[in-house]
Amino acid sequence: MNAPTSEKTRGNLPPLPTQPKGLPWPTEEWPEGDLPAGTDKKRLAVLMDHAFADEAPADLGETHAAVIIKDGKLVHERYWTGFGPDVTCPSWSKAKSITHALVGLLVGDGKIDIHAPADVPEWADESDPRHGITLDLLLRMSSGLAFREDYVPEHPSDVIEMLWGSGKDDVAHFAASFPLEHEPGSYWSYASGTTNIVSRAAARAAGAFGADFGAFMRKRLFDPLGMTSAVPKFDAAGTFIGSSFCFCTPRDFARFGYLYLRDGVWEGERLLPEGWVDYARTPTWQQPDNEGPYGAHWWLDIAGPGSFSANGYEGQYTVLVPELDMVVVRHGKTPLEAKLNPKRWIADVVNCFRTA
Structure with a gap:
């Protein structure tokens, strides 16, 4: 079954770049390559020096790693003291x-048919x-479930619980137990519980939990990409905690982003x-005043x-820019x-390449 993205919608998306001829995957x-001619190297250096200052700047906090892939080549990377290419970083979201x-x-x-009722035993x-x-509604964060996404410890927070x-021993059951707060599809609300429901549905479809699902992840996703550092975490029920926990090196997070930049081809x-991939980047309806x-x-x-x-708590990012054939990991x-x-x-970092 193909992804649910109409030809009309796909025509409105910027094209995804293909692998440059003769370039190894x-x-x-x-x-490795050099910064392209025309890159604003002075501005890029200022931005990197600010982020990686010995004393972390107040506006960014600590920046542990930055990796830039341009036209399929690693053209820039930098690490904070104590970090490097072999240090695994948290994914968070x-x-x-x-x-x-x-x-x-x-x-x-x-x-899996994403337009059929989800395989959720509680429902x-x-x-x-x-x-x-x-x-589909779960992937678009439009389920209508009454789940509170808040990371401030003193605030009521369903994600922390x-x-x-x-909920830590069975994250999907915890999340699936929430009632509806809105009609499904009528309200957008970012919720980590939603993803763990999706993750368990994926495991049920694969017929694999815990180590068996981990083996599925490696065989079908991580190993083909060369993501040798990937460490996914599972709860006691054997569900991949897909909302929050897959540790990787920055270069491996860049590999994952590159798969999507190359339209799922490797x-x-x-x-x-x-x-x-077009389904992933097709806008979901949202009510006003959201993060983005x-x-x-x-x-x-x-x-x-x-x-x-792909965005994560405390400033974890894998950003894909099709028009520039570019991946930025921070x-x-x-x-x-x-x-x-x-x-x-x-x-600002990406804009340094728009003159190239």
Whole structure:
């Protein structure tokens, strides 16, 4: 089954670049290159020096890693003291985009129909008002479930309770137990619980939990890309905690982003079904006053129109810019009150290449 993106909608998306002829894929090592002619190197140096200052700047907090891929080559990387290419970094919510890829693999296998009612045991009764919620609505954060996404410890927070409290042993069951607050499809609300429901549905479709699902992830996603550092975390019920926990090196996060920049194709082989990447970057309807536009488990436009990104707590980002054939990875520890500033910094970094 192909992804649910119409030809008309896909025609409005910027084209995804193809692999440059003769350039090796980065399965073993990233091909290295120089900054393109015309890059604003002085501005780029200023931005990097600011982010990686010995004393972390107040506006960004700590920046642990920055990796820039341009035209399939590693053209710039920098690490903070104590970090380097071999240090794994937390994904936080960047794992949501990895979960999107896992669903895509199962869609390609014919094991999931994202427009059918999701396989959620808690909603199996047809009289349950949640019964008709589809994986499409879950992937678009439009389920209508009453789940509170708040990371401030003193605030009421369903995500903290799910990850570290009463829900930690069975994150999907915890999230699926919430009632509806809105009619499904009528209200957009970013929620980590949503992703863990999706992750369990993927495991049920694959017929694999815990170590078996981890083996599925490696065989079908991580190993083909050369993501040797990837460490996904599972709860006691065997569900991949796809909302929050997949550790990788920055270069491996760049590999994952590169798969999406290359439309789900790797080494000339299609891994994700045709249209699945376009589905990820097709805008979802949202009510006004949200953090920013959203697709399907990917965020949109933080580095200009047409860009899309995997975003995580405390400033973890993998940003794809199709018009520039570019991936930017940033990892760090940004204070909550400054959470928008890494987005601006990344946009400024990308703009240094728009003159090239």
